[in-house]
Amino acid sequence: MISEQPNTSSRRKFVRTITGGVIFAALPISGCKFLSAGVPDSAIAAWSPDDNIDNTSDPRVRALSWAILAPNPHNRQPWLIELQGEHDVVVRIDSQRLLIHTDPFSRQILIGTGAMLGLMDIAAKQFGFNTETIWFEEGRFDRNSIDSKPVARVRFTRSNEKPNNDLFSYITRRRTVRSNYDINSPPSKILESALLSLDTNTINNRIIVKQPHIHLFDSVKRIAKEAWKIELTTPETYLENAQLLRVGSMEIAKHRDGISITSPLLVAFERFGLFDRDRFPPLESNIIKTQLKAFNETIDATPSFFVMTSFDNTRITQLMAGKTYVRAHLMATKYGFVMHPISQALQEFPEMSQLYSDIKQILISETFSSESTVQMLCRIGKPANGQAFPKPSPRRGLEAYYV
Numbered sequence: 001m002i003s004e005q006p007n008t009s010s011r012r013k014f015v016r017t018i019t020g021g022v023i024f025a026a027l028p029i030s031g032c033k034f035l036s037a038g039v040p041d042s043a044i045a046a047w048s049p050d051d052n053i054d055n056t057s058d059p060r061v062r063a064l065s066w067a068i069l070a071p072n073p074h075n076r077q078p079w080l081i082e083l084q085g086e087h088d089v090v091v092r093i094d095s096q097r098l099l100i101h102t103d104p105f106s107r108q109i110l111i112g113t114g115a116m117l118g119l120m121d122i123a124a125k126q127f128g129f130n131t132e133t134i135w136f137e138e139g140r141f142d143r144n145s146i147d148s149k150p151v152a153r154v155r156f157t158r159s160n161e162k163p164n165n166d167l168f169s170y171i172t173r174r175r176t177v178r179s180n181y182d183i184n185s186p187p188s189k190i191l192e193s194a195l196l197s198l199d200t201n202t203i204n205n206r207i208i209v210k211q212p213h214i215h216l217f218d219s220v221k222r223i224a225k226e227a228w229k230i231e232l233t234t235p236e237t238y239l240e241n242a243q244l245l246r247v248g249s250m251e252i253a254k255h256r257d258g259i260s261i262t263s264p265l266l267v268a269f270e271r272f273g274l275f276d277r278d279r280f281p282p283l284e285s286n287i288i289k290t291q292l293k294a295f296n297e298t299i300d301a302t303p304s305f306f307v308m309t310s311f312d313n314t315r316i317t318q319l320m321a322g323k324t325y326v327r328a329h330l331m332a333t334k335y336g337f338v339m340h341p342i343s344q345a346l347q348e349f350p351e352m353s354q355l356y357s358d359i360k361q362i363l364i365s366e367t368f369s370s371e372s373t374v375q376m377l378c379r380i381g382k383p384a385n386g387q388a389f390p391k392p393s394p395r396r397g398l399e400a401y402y403v
């Protein structure tokens with residue numbers, strides 16, 4: 001049983017008086033809307049941008065309808081978008097959609113916004129436009145907080161160049177894949193060199209495979225596992241994550257954000273009050289033990305890690321890290337590989353500080369500055385045999401981001 005303390009809701013009290021087995025056996029789970037688990041089509045309609053926006057639309061709207069498919073932390077989709085005049089898109093951060101515990105300085109939120117802007121550039125090019133970006137035209141927000149000032153003004157101008165833009169066609173095929181990978185399939189040489197070619201003066205990409213980096217590879221695995229344990233057993237970060245789970249079809253359709261839970265068993269547990277997302281579970285509870293075990297197995301089923309570090313950690317660098325990350329993820333998709341960010345050790349809440357400094361120490365070269373930062377740490381590989389390719393993750397749809 002997942003939930004062990006009494007709960008106030010009458011539905012939950014009712015369930016608790018009966019053993020879970022009896023209820024689940026008695027219920028016609030399939031066909032019952034209340035218990036349906038899959039991702040509904042309405043939640044992923046944004047993944048067919050051509051069906052939603054025709055090619056005579058404003059090119060900014062067309063490009064944006066592809067841009068919102070960007071990877072972003074916890075699928076918060078923290079963007080506010082304004083079309084200004086005939087050529088400009090102004091992007092701000094939605095302060096209601098931050099991750100105040102797991103991402104206290106909103107570094108990951110900025111990476112997700114950079115990824116969205118990166119896809120906007122790629123899509124604009126595809127539709128015959130160049131983009132020019134003015135960053136923080138009303139001033140940068142500081143290192144510790146986010147405000148309502150614009151992050152970027154993106155100006156669209158007609159281009160005479162023919163699009164040479166092969167990453168565009170992978171935008172709708174990209175997924176974050178959290179399943180087990182084949183440990184014998186690290187990135188091919190061609191993918192590795194494509195990823196390294198994304199390096200800039202500030203951003204450095206790297207692949208870590210077991211051979212020849214055996215000690216480094218094992219250290220990354222160890223830190224990743226310990227970091228997940230800390231995130232899961234710190235009440236604030238556990239609860240922030242739990243409250244962003246969208247359990248079953250009804251919740252997924254309603255919110256179209258967060259992390260979708262589609263396991264019929266978990267949906268049933270939740271519906272009958274046995275998985276209470278408002279309560280921090282005891283360390284020895286099944287919910288914690290099961291999640292630790294599953295994550296550790298996933299980390300063990302990893303042939304290689306993709307690491308993105310930066311020389312400094314300015315707000316613009318964080319946005320550029322996002323632009324680079326989404327290109328890297330599209331390249332992996334192009335060459336038949338999948339990726340899964342594992343950000344726990346990169347998170348800046350106090351309980352994580354030791355592992356945060358450990359991961360920095362092993363992944364950042366000595367020539368870097370004290371501001372140097374590990375911006376992304378990801379698993380990269382091919383899904384193991386028999387692992388299903390996931391459905392796209394929900395998006396709220398363009399209308400939801402307009403101010």
Ligand SMILES: Cc1cc2nc3c(=O)[nH]c(=O)nc-3n(C[C@H](O)[C@H](O)[C@H](O)COP(=O)(O)O)c2cc1C
Binds near residue numbers: 074108115174178340
């Ligand atoms: C900065 C950043 C950090 C992320 N960290 C994690 C993570 O720690 N664990 C995870 O499973 N996914 C992580 N993701 C992936 C997001 O959860 C994912 O992009 C989002 O749910 C949307 O799904 P999609 O990428 O399949 O479109 C991260 C993505 C970004 C951009």
